Amino acid sequence: MRDTPATPEPDTTPEADAPAAPAPLGDGELAALDAHWRAANYLSVGQIYLLANPLLTEPLRPEHIKPRLLGHWGTSPGLNLVHTHLNRVIKARDLDTVCVWGPGHGGPAVLANSWLDGSYGETYPDVGRDEAGMARLFRQFSFPGGVPSHVAPETPGSIHEGGELGYSLSHAYGAAFDNPDLLAVCVIGDGEAETGPLAGSWHANKFLDPVHDGAVLPVLHLNGYKIANPTVLARLPDDELDAYLRGCGHEPLTVAGDDPAAVHRALAAALDVALDRIEAIHRAARTRDRAADGPHRPRWPMIVLRTPKGWTGPREVDGQPVENTWRAHQVPLPGVRENPDHLRQLAEWMRSYRPDELFGPDGAPRPQVLAQVPRGPRRLGANPHANGGLLLRELPLPPLEPYAAEVDPVRPGATSHEPTRALGALLARLMADTAERRDFRVVGPDETESNRLDAVYEASGKAWQDRLLDTDEHLDRHGRVMETLSEHTCQGWLEGYLLTGRHGLFSCYEAFAHIVDSMVNQHVKWLRVTRELPWRRPVASLNYLLTSHVWRQDHNGFSHQDPGFVDHVLNKAPEVVRVYLPPDANSLLCVADRVLRSRDRVNVVVAGKQPCFDWLTLEQARAHCARGAGIWEWAGTEDGTGEPDVVLAAAGDVPTREVLAAVTLLREHLPELSVRVVNVVDLSRLQPREEHPDGMPDAEYDALFTADRPVIFAYHGYPWLIHRLAYRRTGHAKLHVRGYKEYGTTTTPFDMLVRNDLDRYRLVMDVVDRVPGLAVRAGAVRQRMEDVRLRHHDWVRAHGDDLPEVTDWHWTPPGGDGADTASDGAA
């Protein structure tokens, strides 16, 4: 291509204080940058190919070559170039910088740079900056017992894997939020730029506060190809690309070419312009009032870097063009062990970097190579923000008492609260108490209010940098409640925020948490690996509050009914994942307190926003949530001698209510029956201890559920999940689970329970069907239950609402005032 590199455009926007044009790169600087770049390229190739002979002190022979050639060369020279130049500006400007490497599959590049800046050897002392260390660096790459071929938790300085594409930019924003002095550079590959999540996250700049947040500098790297195709953005006409990026709110600075010296000069200049511009934006924002009527959101600079894929690699292999084509994506020279021609080509390629100029005979990088490399924690491989646990502070969690529902322990269920509203008040306090330190955020796809957490707005508005209207409410230039209608962006923001050492909560409609299934996969994998890396300090957990859940989708119906996120999460590493189903407001508070204190986990909390009976005092809730599952003696009818006739178990707020309603029906109709009520908050407790660290020992499980009595389990989600968790338990053959199945229907809430056989009447029928030796009249009871259900069907279709005996039901304690009989209008 040999384009003339474009001169970065002058900065003409009004907010810039016309900084002096940056000085051009001196020849010495250029030589040092180029040496560093060549060194990084050399080390990248070495990782992909070499088992031994790292400095090419001997002629390259087949036995020096790895038997399986794995890795991605194509993106590596571009990443090396960016890293080299970031070193320069970090050092020159003493910048606090993290870099998110979107093309994380270019692991060799980031590893090479970390080795060069010394952070690798400090993290892994046997891979230091000498020949032996270089040999280990090469050998370990994508090798059994070694390191992954992608940027990974094992890579110093990384907070982003880059295996599954689309999340780099939202991660960078997450890192920048509430880090006013941090520069978060984000290299975006043109492949990744095609993904939906990345495309949506360009607009994250509408939420970046130039006063309290740091800067994000996107570097869109157009090397032209993805795996086997050209990329969309690289082939756009220049005017369209420019319009697109300006439409995304950026001032693009373009650097293009394939002549190294020219590209070095242009990239250095572009970085200087961009960083001057960022400085000017920050200065302007931080020295004047940016209140509601302040000036418009700044147009942040970004860099478009157009260089060849596989730049400096083999131009042709076996007569096919490779450099600057998709063929450079992975291993451009295959079969090097077997093919002497390819072996020769590899040796030429590696020698083209002139390794003798780059490394001393001991393998150490020569001073020129390191001349532009910053020191200590300024190095990208050593910045503490990329090992966020180092910076993590305990959250100032308030006592729960002021937010708790007042519950008379002898009259459970006498009052109701909306659980998420109670939580909202707690979160408001937490938001207020972190107003100075700014290390807690709430994210969600425009559902905070719908999910009844809107009390948080008392303490912090919603982040918003665009135009404000008189009718707006709760929008705030400096808000820490993040709402954008993209679950992907919400998730990416929060991941980036947590991995850089802060805290947060993601509230989401239950059904649409599936939108981020694949993102949570990657985050769990990340945490799973960091738990084995002692140098990675624990970070705050990723906490989901799933609400507007499957059993209350009155407006929205079938498309909004999906309780499967829990199933998805429970497939992942058990050390990391936890799922909580608090049955009422007080237990939600206790669970929230628990998950916000936890570390290195993904916690899923499912809780309703609709009014829910208060079953437990705060003290009871605390104990119950600490155990994760327990017998609710007050709700059962056991006499304390021997095993009950049946166990009614529940997990979830609606199932808990149905189970308790079933108990009142059983008390009325089959008073001789001994019923135990078990409530499960923490699903992992159902698993065997050998499968999950929180799993109950078998003895404890049997003590709760009995070894041989029928268990009717009312579960919030897909019923087979409970079987999958409990299949090894002794009493499993007698476990009968009711839950949600995929019936499309528009209906009233209770009708949905009936359609799914999770209603109180069906649970009573289950008891009748499964408890042996019941009185003869049990058959009549069963028939009465069936009759109510049929009556219910007609009633809701005539009146548009549930039967009064359902909507008016409330818990009555056993031996109460005779109000029991009110619970079944069929009497």
Added chain:
Amino acid sequence: MRDTPATPEPDTTPEADAPAAPAPLGDGELAALDAHWRAANYLSVGQIYLLANPLLTEPLRPEHIKPRLLGHWGTSPGLNLVHTHLNRVIKARDLDTVCVWGPGHGGPAVLANSWLDGSYGETYPDVGRDEAGMARLFRQFSFPGGVPSHVAPETPGSIHEGGELGYSLSHAYGAAFDNPDLLAVCVIGDGEAETGPLAGSWHANKFLDPVHDGAVLPVLHLNGYKIANPTVLARLPDDELDAYLRGCGHEPLTVAGDDPAAVHRALAAALDVALDRIEAIHRAARTRDRAADGPHRPRWPMIVLRTPKGWTGPREVDGQPVENTWRAHQVPLPGVRENPDHLRQLAEWMRSYRPDELFGPDGAPRPQVLAQVPRGPRRLGANPHANGGLLLRELPLPPLEPYAAEVDPVRPGATSHEPTRALGALLARLMADTAERRDFRVVGPDETESNRLDAVYEASGKAWQDRLLDTDEHLDRHGRVMETLSEHTCQGWLEGYLLTGRHGLFSCYEAFAHIVDSMVNQHVKWLRVTRELPWRRPVASLNYLLTSHVWRQDHNGFSHQDPGFVDHVLNKAPEVVRVYLPPDANSLLCVADRVLRSRDRVNVVVAGKQPCFDWLTLEQARAHCARGAGIWEWAGTEDGTGEPDVVLAAAGDVPTREVLAAVTLLREHLPELSVRVVNVVDLSRLQPREEHPDGMPDAEYDALFTADRPVIFAYHGYPWLIHRLAYRRTGHAKLHVRGYKEYGTTTTPFDMLVRNDLDRYRLVMDVVDRVPGLAVRAGAVRQRMEDVRLRHHDWVRAHGDDLPEVTDWHWTPPGGDGADTASDGAA
């Protein structure tokens, strides 16, 4: 706001043949359009509020109001406006048009329009265009036994739900592909526009062939608000919004305002300009050669429609502004039954549409209202493309023989093939055989070649409308292989393509299928409901080929390991979902043939791309796949009398190989053991028949797996899935499943099996541990297996590849030539 509506910009791009400026709207037309719009608005409000008194013939009283007020008003007037104007141009130009309503939660609007054009009454005869029909239309809306509040499968003319946001535009493109005369209008809400999938799908126009595809006309509806927040795009400065949309490759035509007459005029003019422009693009493309060096992709028109949220609804309620704020999103007047003030306000609101002018005393719409409504299948509610099964043709599936691997039935496993490569050849033939009819497409996120399906390029290149370079391969202006690095866009395209009556296949890396978890949810729900609607004709199934699967991620490691898409899909409606794990190339061909013939399903096929032993002849594979699970007599060591000592079962290609290798080890070391080998292709067969229509009866299950012998099941994915499917089976307590768990590791393929305890040696150990009464020397066999595994650990770390006895293993038939002993180098 009262903006002056912008005049649509003149069409200045070179490809337009300077069409004459469209004639302005006549007063009569305007009056008719406005009457239709008011009628649709009236009907929308009626659906949300009224149980009775639809024509307001009596004063509105509380008992006329629904007890639960559900629905979304905010978007409805905008949708009604667009529908009204589409009617006009469809009728005037005799257009074949479908419309995708991105804000599908505005169900009242689309239902109102379908009722007005008569398609509703034709589909549901009791909801016709008279007073009784109107009463039913109102009552049924979001009412028990009625219809969902969203656009849904029940809605005539719809192919898109709009509950989960983000997919409207990719659906519209899917509808337009290979429908050269179809106009696919797509209304995109400004809330939806924030999602990643929508943001990524703007670039779909880079793949739209103006010769063979129809047109997509996006209508970006900026009503300013999502649930409780302003939207990003609505608050952008005009220059940024314009740049963004031009950067997305569109020529935006802006219509803005809140004066109905002015907006009617401007929208009519903009639609005329846009449709003239589309016609010119088509004419230009179709009358000249658009070969590889043809002119650049056209810049397609689009419309930006900026009107108030909840337009024409209550301006204020209880002193709070409602119209043109987020408060108009759902039910702007709450508590109408209880609050006489709100009741009065509702009556005023409804009467503001002047219903007497719109409907006769019998409830039928007056002629003026219907003056601009098209007839017959041109109506948006009756277009056959939106009921794609009407247009579906059988695929010309070729015979499988030419693509099958040659397998000697007495020497299974003697050869190997890459299963996906074999499939690729079949797909190439299918692609060639549909070259004229153009009703089959293959989609994937740039992985067709990586997944070894590249033979398809012989028959069709990859769709690509942007710049071409000399080094490009297989790019084709008219290609039907769709590759873009967005799983979301791929999925959306294919859904739109299938729902409009065509066929397709989505090939994807297994781990990254999770990216579309939530989309497949919605598609399964759609199909689940359509199966209950006799007027919805069956459509071709959505077929996934998941490859580059969990057991071979040599380059990519842990981030690319996730077999959980299968688990996710199996949670959904059993009538719809099927999962197939063909064990070799021939069985993949048979499964592919099966899924491509099926209807109304989501089929997931998991198959490797790496060389795989050929176990079955084509005939055997056909029989095996038809049964879905069966005993492989040739592989077992039963003597035909009584039950075996142990059953070794497998599902998946790699597990099948490991089970067969375990059998050879058992034959050698424990020759007296009677082993049965069972192979499972169709996972749904494991479920009880009452849970899945393809589930095996218990007798069949027991005949395969026995009722009481130990079963060691080697499964491709998370092991507990098999338990969750089979927990009700008699022999479940003796079922032991090995599969994948989340251990992060970089390793050789076989080492991964060892890490996960799914390797042949571990399976032999399982047999020893579980079969009672084995010979004493079984303990020594167990130890030898453990020794090989330890030796393996050291070997791979030293050599970077698996043990030779693993890589060289091949199946030997029982009583063979003594080659058995070669299978365990430990001997």
